[in-house]
Amino acid sequence: MNARVRRVLEYDKMKEQLKAHAASSLGRQKIDALTPYTDLAAAKKEQERTYEGTKVLRLKGQAPLGGIRSIYAHVKRAQIGGMLHPDELMEVADTIYASRRLKSFIETMVEEEVELPLLLELVREIVPLTDLERAIKQCIDDHGEVMDGASPALRSVRQQIRTSEAEVRSKLEQLIRSSGQQKKLSDAIVTIRNDRYVIPVKQEYRTSFGGIVHDQSSSGATLFIEPQSVVQMNNKLREARVKERQEVERILQELSAHVQEHTDELVQNSDYLAELDFLFCKAYYAKAIDAVQPRLNDEGRFRFKQARHPLISQEEVVPIDVELGDDFSSLVITGPNTGGKTVTLKTAGLLTMMAQSGLFLPVDEDSEAAVFTDVFADIGDEQSIEQNLSTFSSHMTNIVDILQHINHTSLVLFDEIGAGTDPTEGAALAVSILDYVYQTGAKLIATTHYSELKGYAYNREGVMNASVEFDVDTLSPTYRLLIGVPGRSNAFAISRRLGLDENIIQNAEKEIDAENRQVEKMITSLDEKRRDAEQEMTEAAQIREQAEELHKELEQRIQAWNNQKEKLMKEAEEKAEAEVKKAQQKAEDIIRDLRDLQKEGYHVKEHQFIDAKKGLDEAAPKLTKRQKQIKKQAQKAQSFSPGDEVRVLSFGQKGQVLEKVNNKEYQVQLGIMKVNVKAEDMEKVKAEPVKQPSRPVTTVSRNTHVKPELDLRGMRYEEAMHKVEKYLDDAVLAGYPQVHIIHGKGTGALRKGVKELLKKHPSVNQTRDGGMNEGGMGNTVVQLK
Structure with missing residues (x-):
C-alpha cells in the first residue's frame, strides 16, 4: 500500500x-x-x-x-x-x-x-x-544531581567545600560590615565572579583592598574585587571544587560502566x-473514538455497521452501513455533489486499513473487515502541474497504474470514474473499466455522476447499485448510504421547489428520451417503496418495544405478588408459632406449679403430667400438605447471587454463596469448607444493620477523590508510606468507619511497612487481613476510630 x-x-x-x-x-x-x-x-x-x-x-x-x-x-x-x-x-x-x-x-x-x-x-x-536501578538512584537524586552519599570521598570533599565557603563569606561579610569600608563599596553584598567570592568596590577605591579584579560593571563605576585577605581561602575552595568534579566524574564513569554491562x-x-x-x-x-473489535477474514468480505469516519467529529458524522464481498463484489454509488459519496469511499478504505493495522473500528458490534494484499484508490483531483496533465489525464494515469497491479485479493476505490471528458465517452469508458476490475476478482467501490451507470448493476451479476440520499424538501443531502437503490435525478424536483416555471420544466422533461424517463420512474418507485418499508419497520420496532415493556411490567407485578404472598405466609407462620410458644410457656409454668404442690403433699399422678405435656405439643398448628408444598416451592424459587449470606438448613450453619453450579445447586463457603448445596436447602440471612461507633460526627463534604480503598501496588516504599498517612487523614475527615489498604503480596516489605504504620496511627482502631473475597493477604482492612 x-x-x-x-x-x-x-x-x-x-x-x-x-x-x-x-x-x-x-x-x-x-x-x-x-x-x-x-x-x-x-x-x-x-x-x-x-x-x-x-x-x-x-x-x-x-x-x-x-x-x-x-x-x-x-x-x-x-x-x-x-x-x-x-x-x-x-x-x-x-x-x-x-x-x-x-x-x-x-x-x-x-x-x-x-x-x-x-x-x-x-x-x-x-x-x-533492579541492582542497576538501585545503584543509580543511590547516587543521583530526582533533580539529576549527584548526591553527597554517592561515595565517602564525595561527602568529605563537599563538606570541605561548605566549610571553605562559610569561611570566605564570613571573612568578606566582616569586611563589608565595617563602618570604615562601607563607603568604599557600591553595595554591601558578597557575590561571585569566575567561581570566586568577590565584593563590589567603587572605582576610586580599587587600591584600598588589594587582591584581584575579576570584573567591572557596564558603566565602569564598580569593580568586583577579590580582596587579598581571601585570595588564599578562595584558592583552597577552588581546589576542593576540582576534587569534587573529579570525584563526580569518577562516580558517573562507574555508573556508565554498570550500564555498559x-x-x-x-x-x-x-x-x-x-x-x-x-x-x-x-x-x-x-x-x-468508541471503537469495537471487528471480525477479520481473508475472503474479501467486509460489513461495516453504523460506520463513522474517525477524522470527522462525533457531533457531525453521519453513521453509514456499507458492505461488500458477500452478495456482490462491486458497488456503484451515484448521487449529487456534496452528498457524501467520497466520504463513503474514504470511510470504507480507511476502516479497512485500520483493521489490517490491528486497530479497533468506530462501528457497531458484529461488524466484519477483510484483509487485502493491496488497497488502490483514485480519489480527488490529483492532476500534476509539473507534467501539465488535465484532470482526466491525471485520473487516467492513476487508473492505468492501478489496473496493472490489481488481482483477486485487492480492494479498488474509484471516485468519479470517467469524469473530466465527454459524458458519453466517459460513461462508456467507466463501464469498460468496471467490467475489467470485476473480471479480475478484485473488490470494487466506485462513485459516478453518469446516469448511464445507474442501470449498470441490473445487467451484471455481482454488481450492486447504491446512492446517497437527498432530501428534496430541505434541498440538502442526508449523507445516508442506500444500498440497492440507484441515485435519482433531483434537478427537476429542485427546480420546482425553487419556483421555476412549470412550462419550462415540462419542456425539459420532453427532451429526455423515453428510456431515461422509464429509469427515473423506476428509481422513484423504488425510493417510495423504501421509505414505506422504513416507516413500517419503525412502527414495528415501536410496537415491539411497547410489548417488551408491558411484558417486563407484568413480570415485575407477578414477582411482587409472589413476594407479598410469601411474606404474608411467613408472617402468619411466625405469629402462630409465637402464640403456641406463649401457650406452651404458660402450660410449663402451670405444670411446674403442680409439681411444687405435689412436693408439698398434694396427690398428683405422674402420668397426668405426661398426658398434659403431650396435649400441649399436639396443640401446635401443623402445616397442611398444600402449605408444605407452597413453602417448598417458595424455597426453590429463591435466587441467590455470589456474596449472599445464607443459612444451610441441613447443617444449621451460616455461609456465603460463591457461585452458581447449575439451576438447582450453588457452591457455598462454610467455614474452611466449600460445599455444593441445593437451593431448597438454603435460606437468605438478613444482614444486621452495622452499628456505627459512638464518636463525634464531623459533617464533611466527601470529595469524589476520597475512595474507600487505597491502592499502593507499584509504588516505592517511601511514596507508599506518605500516601497512607495522607489517605488516613482524608478518610477520617470523609467520615469512613472502615477502609481498605491494598498493598499486594509481593516480597512483603510494603505490607510490613503498612502494618507498622497502622499500629502507630492515632486514627486507627484495629486492623485485619482481607478475607477470601477481599484480596486476602494483599489487602489490610482498617477500622477507624
Missing part, C-alpha cells in the same frame, strides 16, 4: 490522532512505522493485542506507562565507553523502574485470573535490572516497552 494511497485515504492523519495517546517517544516511533498487515494471522494477532489492552483499561482504568524514556542513544554511548550525564542515568533508571512496574502490573492481573496471554508474553521477557538487556527492555506503549496507545484510541 503505497504512500499516495495512505495519503488520499487519510491514513497518515489517523496516525497523528493515534500518536496523541502514546506515553513516550518509543510508542510514537512505532506509530510512525505502522503500516497495514497483509497477512490474516498477523492482523488477527495485533487485533488480539489491542483487545487485551482494552480489557486492562476496562478493569483498571489505566495502565502504568509513566517514566518510559528512549534510552537507545544513552546505552549506545555507554557501550562504547562514554560517560553518561546524571540526567541520562536517571532516564535509564526511570525506564528500568517503568518496565519493572508494568511487568508487575500485568503479572498481578494474570494472578487475579484475568486472561492476558499476549501481554504476559511481552512482559515475561522484560529483565528487572547491561546494554543487551536495556535494549531488549526498550523494545518491549515500545511494543507495550504502542499496544496501550491503540487501546486508548479505541476508547476515545
